[in-house]
Amino acid sequence: MREVGIGIAGFGVVGGGVLSILRQHAGDIEARLGGRIVVRRVALRDLEKERSIDVDPALLTTRLEDLLEDPGIQVVVELIGGVDQAFELVCGALQRGKHVVTANKALLAARGDEIFRLARARGVDVYYEAAVCGGVPIIRTLREALASDRITALHGIVNGTTNFILTAMAEKGEPIERALAEAQRLGYAEADPTLDVSGGDAAQKLCVLAQLAFGAALLPADVLTEGIMALKPEDFRWAREFGYALKLLAVARRCGPAEGAAPGAQDQLEARVHPAFIPAGSLLAGVRGAMNAVVLHSEALGASMLYGQGAGAMPTGSAVVSDIIDLTRNILAGSPGRVPLPPAEPLVSVRPHAEVRCAYYLNFSVQDAPGVLARIASQLAARHISIAAVQQREQNDQGQPVPLVIVTHVAREADLRAAIADIDRDPTTLAPTRLIRIESV
Amino acid sequence: MREVGIGIAGFGVVGGGVLSILRQHAGDIEARLGGRIVVRRVALRDLEKERSIDVDPALLTTRLEDLLEDPGIQVVVELIGGVDQAFELVCGALQRGKHVVTANKALLAARGDEIFRLARARGVDVYYEAAVCGGVPIIRTLREALASDRITALHGIVNGTTNFILTAMAEKGEPIERALAEAQRLGYAEADPTLDVSGGDAAQKLCVLAQLAFGAALLPADVLTEGIMALKPEDFRWAREFGYALKLLAVARRCGPAEGAAPGAQDQLEARVHPAFIPAGSLLAGVRGAMNAVVLHSEALGASMLYGQGAGAMPTGSAVVSDIIDLTRNILAGSPGRVPLPPAEPLVSVRPHAEVRCAYYLNFSVQDAPGVLARIASQLAARHISIAAVQQREQNDQGQPVPLVIVTHVAREADLRAAIADIDRDPTTLAPTRLIRIESV
Incomplete structure (x- = not known):
């Protein structure tokens, strides 16, 4: 049976999920692929740390270079997070003709353009379903299902932590400090919740989504970003009074060329992350707790929505594995680059x-x-x-x-x-x- | 530029949508594919009928055989509906090594097994995103995104006509006769609405979905099917009183081997279509009018939902075109059979x-x-x-x-x-x- 070798960089919660899914479904996956996915190396920071899943110690390494230098590794799975080291690893893999799966939205939001340019030049693939809304197949849908459609707007609840906090505030009338503390106690918010509650995490995800949906070249700094810490219980009462729910939304909306622009000028794109009043009867208003959802408006399909868990070892791990399976199919069929990467040149400009x-x-x-x-x-x-x-x-x-x-x-x-x-x-x-x-x- | 030739059988509402999307997005599609999709023949019943979209008369034919006999046609798009003639066309195409795109749920529910068996034997592909919930990428999600997951239950609002009628009954307190007449007047229900209001259409769709989601070999007759005509306004009042909404649901649920079965026996599957009380605060309860939605429960992802328009020229046409694009990618890359067809042997049995x-x-x-x-x-x-x-x-x-x-x-x-x-x-x-x-x- 033909084999595709993968190397996994990062052995935290998601890495453990990936290994356990690959193991548990190995028979199934082989039957579907007509080939075997073999984990050849797992890079981690601390060899001594206890793991929830057993791995052959011979596979473990603390050197990321071991993944790059192994000719038997065709796919590098980047799960180390952060930007600089991850960028180096991903570029090292692409330069050697290895395909990449990454769950790293910060990396893609900050340096996606360079990564995609390198991948195009080398004729290899970058898959990143797990980077945005782990358990929601939004990347796949944007890359493939909507290939023949034109998206006019995207509205998402893409940060589970803040949606958990806002749901508690709406349903229990709590002040934000108490709702945040409860989210931290339950593991929905980190000890330093800044990236989530500032809207920064959602802005990174919006950059990744807007590139696929609109061909936008956005950096997080281009996104009008407001967090949730200024919200008060009375805002939720007023929302109810006016027939609204209150959610942290990521919004990208195509709005035609700038006023007074030359004929044929590019469309502009509004890109923003902020608390928003939305109609109480809308589907997004029904998205509770740590769940994620993205509503698309497009010319052919009209309104559509994808909903699911945004984070967690198994949802995110499952998205990573579906990417690995897709890449393996391409490798076995000798058809890398099957689905195009985002466009090299931006197709829209950011509306001020x-x-x-x-x-x-x-x-x-x-x-x-x-x-x-x-x-x-x-x-x-x-x-x-x-x-x-x-x-x-x-x-x-x-x-x-x-x-x-x-x-x-x-x-x-x-x-x-x-x-x-x-x-x-x-x-x-x-x-x-x-x-x-x-x-x- | 390389070309892939397609033949379209059936030139009704969906056929017109397909042609207009292919034409409107031709430049985009070529740029993404690095190849051109060329419509070589369009088969229709009546050459004289007025069309909403202009087609070169030289492409038109009333003979389905013209599509089969044309060696320049690599993909046959079946949009004629019904079972017998469509079956003959699809099998004729597969036998000649042509790939097939179909939007025909009745065909797949009744004879999908034979079609998939032939496609496997000939090494060609059958794509059918448009057969179930036109604008909702549920087939793609089941075939690809959930490749490494195990689905435990599927709940769907998969028939727009009945959901439109039930929404009117719930919101206006109307008896079913009046809601049905209004749906007919607005074009949401056909003159003979039997297939929709009996649950038969939803049962066909459930067969197609359950084969992908669970590996079930279901015929519509295997599905416990009850329609909506016996529902009364008081049922909606009682639903509200108990905290429920009332919807026509398609349900498939994995339930373990039969009681007393031998160890290692197959799981059983409940498969049913019927009106159902569902919690008023649930996402499915918020699916109004003619919209469709499918909720999946799976081991890795937990709950997820896809929502969108189930019918109409553009949503269905767009699903057909995304299939054509996918097949064209496979053909250009020389990798047909990239995504496996449903399993040849059933993996679950139907629970009585x-x-x-x-x-x-x-x-x-x-x-x-x-x-x-x-x-x-x-x-x-x-x-x-x-x-x-x-x-x-x-x-x-x-x-x-x-x-x-x-x-x-x-x-x-x-x-x-x-x-x-x-x-x-x-x-x-x-x-x-x-x-x-x-x-x-």
Whole structure:
């Protein structure tokens, strides 16, 4: 039976999952492939550490170079994480004509372009289903199923940690500190949760998705990114009152060429990660806990959604193994490069954040004094921002800040920011105005 | 540039969609494939009929044989529907070493085994993404993404017509006749809606899905099938009262070997299509109108869901084109048979309907007389059926039938049927007891 040799770099939770799936389903996989997948080396940091899965000690090494130098390894599986060392490993593999499977969204978001360029030049494949939403076959769907379609928008709940926290806040009315602590206790959030709660993780994933879906060359810094730490329990109450759920969304939306651009200019792409009000009855609103989902809008298919577990040893491990199987098929059939890598040149440009258009929920903290609402309404009107709904709560103590909430129609981000700056400069405004964008998914 | 020739049989709504997508995205597809897809013949029934899309008249033919006899056609796209003629066409193509794309679930449900056997023998491919839930990439996901996973259950809303009707009944409280007439008026239901409302269409799709997901060799007659025509507005009210939504579900569930089977015996599979109460907060409950969705439970991934449009020229056409592109890739790379066809021998057997296990909603029509509830409760208990909830409405007119509803715990179908037969034989039971199964998806 023909064999394809693989080397696995990184033997943490996902690496263990990959090994155990390969082992458990070896018979099945061989029957389907007509060939055998053989793990030839496993690189890890600490040879002495206890493992949950037994591996022949002769396979273990602490030298990543051992994977590169072994001519029997045709596929390098990069599970070490981080950017610099992973980049070196992946490029070393590609340069030697080895195919790569990686679960590393940070790497692809930061240096995907260089990696894909090298892979193209060497005629080898890079597969990365596990890099975004582990158990959701979104990469495969974008690369293959939608090959003959044109995507107009992508909305995703792509970070399980924040969705777990927001679900707890929505369902238990908890403040964010308590929901975060609970997520940490249960292992859904890391000790340092910054990358998740800042929206940074979701922005990395959006870069990877937007490249496939739109041919965008995005860096995380290009994504308008807001995290969840400023959200308050009252935001969830207001969301319910207006018929919304509150989620951290990753959004990419094709919006035609820039205003006044030359004919034939590229489409622009809005790319943003932020808390968003979405209709309470929408499918994304029903995505609870640590689950992930991505909604695509495309010309032929209309709306479609993929939903599943975003993380965990087995979902992520299973995505890695499905990539290994796919690559093995290509190798056995002598057809690498079967599915094209993302386009070498960007097909869309990033719309500047100031030009993004959204509807907004605005939460003001103002003095309960005559004329305050009139002032705010006219400051919004002066910036061409039109009001869809207003709610003001009655207040018992005269002179105390009064909760005032306004929902706007779609407005330009720069206009909205300017209006808020005007409003916040006024002495009757007692605290900075807070905003949450509204998305109709 | 290398070319792959295709012949399209059937030029209805989907055929037109396929041609227009191929034409509109020709440049894109060529760039991705490094090859060109050329439509060499289009077979249709009536040369004179007006078409919504222009085709070179020299390509048109009324003879299906023209597609088979053309050596320049490497892929035959079967869109004529029905079983007999389509079977002949598909087998003719496979025998001549041509690959096949089909959107024909009826054909695959009835004669898929023979077709796959022939394809295996000839070393050619059969692709059929469009046969089940047009715009949802469920076939691709089952064939490829889950190659290293083991599926334990599949729950689907796979018929848009009935979901449209049930959504209207749930949201407007309409009787089924009115909801069906409205669906017909809007083009969601055919003039003869029997195949849809009987559950027959969903059963065909379940056969196709269960073969891929479980290696089951199912015929539609093996599927426990109940349609929607017996549903009443009060069923939707009761569903809401108990915290459920009411949907037509296709269910396949792996359930271990038969009781008392020899060690190592095959797992059994429950296969059924019927109206079902599902938790109101579940994702499937949020699938409205003519949309489709399939929820998979698998060992590695846990729960996952795919959602999208199930029918229509563009969604179905797009699925057909993604199959054509995939096949073209295989042909250009010289790697047909890249993804294995369903297993030749069944890996599971069908669990007899009598052995199916479910919880049930039972709707009794009984005299408002002393002792009636006690009688029914004891008749259920005698068959080992345990009661989870009871609701009896007060009645004004003594002697009139009184609505009595019981929700049971999980019970064996044969026991439940026997208990209902007992109950319905009693003179205080005024009309046959109605049942709806309860699924926790």
